[in-house]
Amino acid sequence: NAGVTQTPKFQVLKTGQSMTLQCAQDMNHEYMSWYRQDPGMGLRLIHYSVGAGITDQGEVPNGYNVSRSTTEDFPLRLLSAAPSQTSVYFCASKGRVGTEAFFGQGTRLTVV
Amino acid sequence: KNQVEQSPQSLIILEGKNCTLQCNYTVSPFSNLRWYKQDTGRGPVSLTIMTFSENTKSNGRYTATLDADTKQSSLHITASQLSDSASYICVVPYSSNTGKLIFGQGTTLQVKP
Numbered sequence: 507n508a509g510v511t512q513t514p515k516f517q518v519l520k521t522g523q524s525m526t527l528q529c530a531q532d533m534n535h536e537y538m539s540w541y542r543q544d545p546g547m548g549l550r551l552i553h554y555s556v557g558a559g560i561t562d563q564g565e566v567p568n569g570y571n572v573s574r575s576t577t578e579d580f581p582l583r584l585l586s587a588a589p590s591q592t593s594v595y596f597c598a599s600k601g602r603v604g605t606e607a608f609f610g611q612g613t614r615l616t617v618v
Numbered sequence: 619k620n621q622v623e624q625s626p627q628s629l630i631i632l633e634g635k636n637c638t639l640q641c642n643y644t645v646s647p648f649s650n651l652r653w654y655k656q657d658t659g660r661g662p663v664s665l666t667i668m669t670f671s672e673n674t675k676s677n678g679r680y681t682a683t684l685d686a687d688t689k690q691s692s693l694h695i696t697a698s699q700l701s702d703s704a705s706y707i708c709v710v711p712y713s714s715n716t717g718k719l720i721f722g723q724g725t726t727l728q729v730k731p
Contacts, residue, residue: 510661537717548622548707548721549662556717564718596661600717604650604669607709607719609661 508532512597512610519587519617527582527613529597537600538580539564539607540572542593549596555580587617620645624708624722632730635698639725641691641708652709653682653693656724662707665693698729 513528531538536557541549551564553572561572569591571583580599584591594614600607622643631637643651650669654662666677668684668691675682679702681694695702708722 539717539719541721546723548723549719550721551718554718598661598719603711604667606652606664606667607717609663611661612659 510597510599510608510610512595512613514613515611517613517615519584519615521587521589521617523587525584525587527584527595527597527615529580529582529610530578531580531597531599531608532578533599533601533608534577535599535601535608536577537607538574539598539600540570540580540582541596541598542566542591543596543612544593552582552595584615587615589617591615592617620710620712620720622708622710622720622722624706624725626725627723628726628728630728630730631698633698633700636694636696637698637727639693639695639706639708639727641693641722643689643691643708643710643720645710645712645720648686648689649711651684651691652719653680653691654707654709656705656707658704665706695727698727700729700731703727703729 510531539554540552555561555574597610598607625640653665656662666682679696705724707724712718
């Protein structure tokens with residue numbers, strides 16, 4: 507059981523480039539989310555999904571797009587990378603209400 | 619405003635000693651509270667989930683308490699080990715039907731030999 511798999515683990519982008527962070531879970535979870543973690547701050551929600559075909563914005567959605575075409579996959583797209591998007595990104599999935607959330611290993615993104 | 623605040627921000631203890639981490643929340647309505655451990659360079663891993671009706675819950679050397687009246691929780695670590703060095707994050711669901719979570723800033727614990 508792989509849990510939540512994120513790729514890549516590390517990425518360096520130039521300002522203006524675009525890329526997609528991949529996230530996949532094999533637990534048939536309804537809820538999937540993307541967070542960013544910056545020094546001295548708690549994880550902040552970027553986008554989330556409550557099921558295939560359904561996505562919504564979180565706390566800091568600007569500059570990011572998501573889609574949820576299948577239950578398993580929830581990719582995060584950076585449209586035009588900016589240095590302010592330098593961060594560690596975590597994908598999480600969660601089952602029914604009251605159960606724990608499972609996190610991927612994270613993607614450390616640097617935008618230069 | 620729905621918030622989760624943790625203290626202290628960081629903590630250094632000697633191996634074998636006990637410590638207690640604090641979490642205060644203002645999230646309403648409240649359903650449950652989670653404690654996660656995050657090792658450096660890794661994703662958070664769940665330690666325990668406490669529901670409204672639970673006061674104390676243990677997971678090995680970790681014991682979490684919850685006071686829903688004062689909206690406070692604590693995580694007590696007994697007989698600390700070097701492997702306990704990590705960030706400990708308090709998390710409260712914001713909405714039960716969306717899976718959205720509110721994270722505290724975390725307490726960074728360093729256990730020294």
